[in-house]
Amino acid sequence: MFKKSMYIIMGSLVIISMLLTACGTKTAENQIIIGVTDQIASLDPADAYSTHDWELIRNTGRTLLRWNPGTGDLVADMATGMPVISDDGLTYTFTMKDDIKFADGLKLTAPMFAGQLNRLLTIGPSCPNDVADTLAIPYVESITAPDDTTIVFQLKSAVAYFPQLVATAPYTPAHPDTFLASECVLFPTAPFYGVGSWFVSQFTQNEQLVLEPNKHYTGDLKPQADKIIIRYFSDPQTMALAVQNGEIDVAWRFLGPQLITELESTDGLTVGTVDGGAIRFLVFNHDMPPMDDPNVLKAIASSVDRDAISDSVYSGTVNPLYSPNPPGFMGATEVFDTMYQAPNLEAAKAFLADSGYDETNKCVLDLWYPPEHYGAETSAWMEIIKQQLEATGVFTVNLTAQEWSTYVPALTGGNSYQGGVLGWFFDYPDASNYLDPFVYNGGMGTDVALAADGSTFGVAINDKAQLLLDLLSAADVETDMAKREALYVQAQEVYADLVVTLPLFFQAEHITYRSNIRGSSDFGSPETLNIGGNVEFTYSMLTKEP
Amino acid sequence: MSPLAIIFTIIGIPSLVLLIYILIRGSTGLRRYILTRIGLTLPMVFILGSLVFFIMHILPGDPVSSALGPKGTPEMVERIRENLGLNKPLIAQYGDFLKNMITLDFGNSLVGGHRPIIDEMSERFPATLELVIPASILALFIGVIGGTYAAARRKTARDYSLRLYSVIIYSLPIFWFGLMLQLLFGVVLKWLPISGRIDPVIGTSLEHVTNLYFIDALISGNWSALASVIIHLVLPTFTLGLILSGVFVRMTRINVIETLQADYIAAARARGIREHIVVYRHALKNAMIPVITLIGLQVAILLAGAVLTETIFSWPGMGSYLVLRISSRDYTAVQSVITMFALLVAVISLAVDIIYSLLDPRVRY
Numbered sequence: 001m002f003k004k005s006m007y008i009i010m011g012s013l014v015i016i017s018m019l020l021t022a023c024g025t026k027t028a029e030n031q032i033i034i035g036v037t038d039q040i041a042s043l044d045p046a047d048a049y050s051t052h053d054w055e056l057i058r059n060t061g062r063t064l065l066r067w068n069p070g071t072g073d074l075v076a077d078m079a080t081g082m083p084v085i086s087d088d089g090l091t092y093t094f095t096m097k098d099d100i101k102f103a104d105g106l107k108l109t110a111p112m113f114a115g116q117l118n119r120l121l122t123i124g125p126s127c128p129n130d131v132a133d134t135l136a137i138p139y140v141e142s143i144t145a146p147d148d149t150t151i152v153f154q155l156k157s158a159v160a161y162f163p164q165l166v167a168t169a170p171y172t173p174a175h176p177d178t179f180l181a182s183e184c185v186l187f188p189t190a191p192f193y194g195v196g197s198w199f200v201s202q203f204t205q206n207e208q209l210v211l212e213p214n215k216h217y218t219g220d221l222k223p224q225a226d227k228i229i230i231r232y233f234s235d236p237q238t239m240a241l242a243v244q245n246g247e248i249d250v251a252w253r254f255l256g257p258q259l260i261t262e263l264e265s266t267d268g269l270t271v272g273t274v275d276g277g278a279i280r281f282l283v284f285n286h287d288m289p290p291m292d293d294p295n296v297l298k299a300i301a302s303s304v305d306r307d308a309i310s311d312s313v314y315s316g317t318v319n320p321l322y323s324p325n326p327p328g329f330m331g332a333t334e335v336f337d338t339m340y341q342a343p344n345l346e347a348a349k350a351f352l353a354d355s356g357y358d359e360t361n362k363c364v365l366d367l368w369y370p371p372e373h374y375g376a377e378t379s380a381w382m383e384i385i386k387q388q389l390e391a392t393g394v395f396t397v398n399l400t401a402q403e404w405s406t407y408v409p410a411l412t413g414g415n416s417y418q419g420g421v422l423g424w425f426f427d428y429p430d431a432s433n434y435l436d437p438f439v440y441n442g443g444m445g446t447d448v449a450l451a452a453d454g455s456t457f458g459v460a461i462n463d464k465a466q467l468l469l470d471l472l473s474a475a476d477v478e479t480d481m482a483k484r485e486a487l488y489v490q491a492q493e494v495y496a497d498l499v500v501t502l503p504l505f506f507q508a509e510h511i512t513y514r515s516n517i518r519g520s521s522d523f524g525s526p527e528t529l530n531i532g533g534n535v536e537f538t539y540s541m542l543t544k545e546p
Numbered sequence: 547m548s549p550l551a552i553i554f555t556i557i558g559i560p561s562l563v564l565l566i567y568i569l570i571r572g573s574t575g576l577r578r579y580i581l582t583r584i585g586l587t588l589p590m591v592f593i594l595g596s597l598v599f600f601i602m603h604i605l606p607g608d609p610v611s612s613a614l615g616p617k618g619t620p621e622m623v624e625r626i627r628e629n630l631g632l633n634k635p636l637i638a639q640y641g642d643f644l645k646n647m648i649t650l651d652f653g654n655s656l657v658g659g660h661r662p663i664i665d666e667m668s669e670r671f672p673a674t675l676e677l678v679i680p681a682s683i684l685a686l687f688i689g690v691i692g693g694t695y696a697a698a699r700r701k702t703a704r705d706y707s708l709r710l711y712s713v714i715i716y717s718l719p720i721f722w723f724g725l726m727l728q729l730l731f732g733v734v735l736k737w738l739p740i741s742g743r744i745d746p747v748i749g750t751s752l753e754h755v756t757n758l759y760f761i762d763a764l765i766s767g768n769w770s771a772l773a774s775v776i777i778h779l780v781l782p783t784f785t786l787g788l789i790l791s792g793v794f795v796r797m798t799r800i801n802v803i804e805t806l807q808a809d810y811i812a813a814a815r816a817r818g819i820r821e822h823i824v825v826y827r828h829a830l831k832n833a834m835i836p837v838i839t840l841i842g843l844q845v846a847i848l849l850a851g852a853v854l855t856e857t858i859f860s861w862p863g864m865g866s867y868l869v870l871r872i873s874s875r876d877y878t879a880v881q882s883v884i885t886m887f888a889l890l891v892a893v894i895s896l897a898v899d900i901i902y903s904l905l906d907p908r909v910r911y
Contacts, residue, residue, distance in 0.1 A: 031747055033746050033747075039658060039870070040658075040659070041657075041658040041659050042658075042659050125625075126629075128626065128629075128659065128660045130622055130625075130626070133619075133622060134617065186659040186660070186661070187659055187661065201750075202750055204669075204749070204754070205666070205669050205862075206669065206670065206862040206867075207742065207743070207749070207862050208746050208749060210750050227747075227750075229746045229747065229750070231742065231746050232860075232862070233741065233860040234856070234857050234860045234861075234862070234866040234869070234870065235857055235858060235860055237725070237858075238728070238740065238741045238858060238859065238860045239741075239860070241728050241729070241732060241733055241740050241741070242740060242741045242860075244733050245732045245733045245736055245739075245740060246736070247732075247739055247740065247741060247742075247746075248746075403606055403607050404607070404612055405606075405607035405608045405609065405611045405612030405875055406606045406607050406608070406611075408611050408612070408614075408615055408616055408618075409608070409611050409620070409623070411616075412616050413620070422616055424616070427617075444616055
């Protein structure tokens with residue numbers, strides 16, 4: 001009797017589960033599901049300052065200029081062409097196309113756009129993520145619209161890379177009914193509309209965000225799919241399994257090196273590698289012994305073998321970096337390689353000998369690092385660096401791990417640590433964003449130019465540092481691209497000679513997708529779903545084969 | 547009305563009515579006991595909340611610096627700290643925390659979008675509830691059936707097998723067990739989904755009322771959503787439920803064995819009552835009383851298990867929220883979640899004690 005009942009129960013459970021499986025999963029014809037482990041911090045263009053938030057804002061909005069998918073080429077988007085720049089480089093005038101509409105049909109005029117951009121300048125600094133204080137207020141004096149299609153930016157000082165700034169997410173028009181003039185609206189209630197290819201039709205916090213095509217979009221990045229669903233994961237391992245069993249079509253940021261290696265050998269999946277702009281480097285405080293001695297810094301630069309880090313810790317999934325300016329950016333060189341040819345232990349010993357250090361009088365270095373923030377692998381490669389430095393026989397290295405939130409202000413404040421690890425990802429894809437922050441006014445703790453209140457550049461600690469400041473500040477305003485590139489090449493020479501920081505490696509981004517997902521062959525890099533070096537993911541490029 | 551408020555209304559009002567009824571109609575001893583327990587619950591939550599507050603603040607690290615990273619200037623850090631009240635003296639912050647705890651206004655998150663924590667919990671609490679309820683039912687079902695079955699066949703191969711099962715399953719690391727189920731049923735067999743609460747495409751058609759997707763799908767008559775919710779529940783429920791079932795198997799077995807040795811069981815057998823009726827109708831009923839007490843004690847373990855299960859299955863509940871906020875040093879959110887968990891454990895323990903006293907009138911406090 002009991003056995004019979006059990007068989008009936010078990011049989012029923014099997015049938016129910018088969019029925020549920022059949023009707024509980026829905027194969028979407030042209031709906032593409034993209035998995036991410038990011039979290040949304042803000043969807044307000046006047047506030048958002050994270051890569052994922054920007055990605056959403058850029059797919060639902062447009063800017064006057066944009067980067068063509070798959071490349072770093074800056075082209076006109078809402079503007080009819082490139083801006084007219086005044087002779088003094090202080091005024092940028094754009095003419096807008098007159099057919100720009102929000103997804104709800106509201107027409108965007110230049111005065112409306114100027115109003116929204118002024119919102120960035122006025123309420124931006126009081127918003128939680130405060131993008132305005134980094135990408136707008138230091139540059140822009142005023143924004144006006146003399147007529148319905150003209151928009152004029154008056155700058156505080158000439159900036160050659162202003163076109164790149166204008167192409168970033170904060171310069172996206174926001175819908176005036178959703179993003180009110182007087183307050184930051186970090187999480188608007190869906191649906192909400194931009195002027196881009198897509199609009200947000202549904203948004204369930206921490207679960208998913210649904211994008212549908214903007215029927216009023218007139219640009220050349222028209223959506224190919226019926227719907228894009230962004231699915232949020234709390235664990236990269238789960239996201240990797242989800243793309244394997246087809247729950248999601250694309251697994252985007254972030255999957256670690258180990259998961260990527262596993263997915264590369266999985267049938268039915270393609271892993272695209274984007275040589276992105278995330279770099280790792282050592283920062284030295286040039287105002288603190290022994291890092292105030294150029295010979296010590298040159299000895300360090302001569303000792304560190306980047307290939308060993310890449311091969312032994314990352315199985316070759318990161319690339320050695322020989323300039324603070326990564327490959328693909330204006331004027332990028334491999335100056336640290338040509339100058340120091342590391343590992344060159346004899347050269348390192350010679351530099352140290354010039355400063356009176358030898359096996360009996362060792363140079364003691366205190367290096368700090370955050371154990372988790374840049375990945376659990378950080379401890380392993382810092383240990384390798386320690387071994388490489390100590391292989392000279394003249395360095396003694398003390399490694400100390402420090403929790404991230406204590407570590408950051410201590411390192412970049414410039415008063416606590418001799419040296420430590422830092423990572424960087426650009427705000428706008430330009431060489432200036434990789435060089436200026438580490439030199440100007442304290443330079444994130446490098447103190448190559450000592451911080452001075454109210455100063456942009458600070459006070460150079462020596463003649464070479466002054467030369468570097470001069471070269472970089474000249475490159476900032478140079479509008480002739482050939483001359484600008486030459487300035488950056490020269491600046492990198494001085495940078496490497498000073499060893500302002502020691503570039504170590506740059507990390508690629510990986511995108512994993514199922515075999516029925518395609519990028520567009522009309523734009524660059526279809527194999528990475530048209531994600532180029534600027535790590536911009538344009539969802540309109542995606543198609544899904546049945 | 548927020549989903550959290552709806553859930554509290556649905557569960558809270560009938561519970562309150564029942565409590566008032568028991569207080570009016572119950573015995574003096576029971577009444578005194580319930581009032582004492584309620585009286586003790588409040589200081590317990592207060593002490594726990596205060597401990598978490600001070601531990602989180604003593605730990606090194608600043609949430610604002612952590613969130614801004616190297617791009618945050620000292621001025622930006624200072625302004626945000628001021629906006630969030632983090633530059634106040636610790637004692638003033640503690641005062642704010644106590645005031646907020648009393649009014650159940652947990653304040654705003656310190657990181658990300660600085661959203662009100664009550665909103666974040668309102669979105670996530672139903673997900674946790676939707677996971678722990680079926681997991682508890684499963685654990686109890688397997689535990690009671692398995693434990694009784696083993697007791698009735700004491701010292702046979704089946705009894706040993708079930709005892710072995712209970713030890714092994716309880717000692718398995720939950721994250722490893724969850725991953726194995728994901729690999730087997732998700733990746734290899736492709737029978738079941740391994741993440742989330744509902745299929746993303748079907749989820750777009752579901753109207754969110756209570757944020758309990760099972761209920762939302764049911765009340766809106768969205769059957770494909772209901773099916774999707776159920777199949778998404780299978781793996782997380784089994785991961786959490788099976789792990790917890792081990793202790794229930796052991797507890798039920800021991801109690802049923804003890805009960806089966808009682809005189810009234812011998813009398814029932816002597817009267818020729820069939821064995822399965824003796825075991826499942828007479829013995830099990832009495833053996834269940836200590837098991838009910840165990841349910842109350844297991845709530846805290848259930849919530850701790852939910853933290854790991856939610857992370858493994860990308861289940862957007864309170865557990866995964868807690869993990870996320872601990873890693874970003876979000877004091878306010880961590881304090882709030884732990885306070886909420888403490889309240890939940892206290893209320894369920896109280897409810898179990900009341901049920902216990904109602905089931906067994908011999909119990910006096």
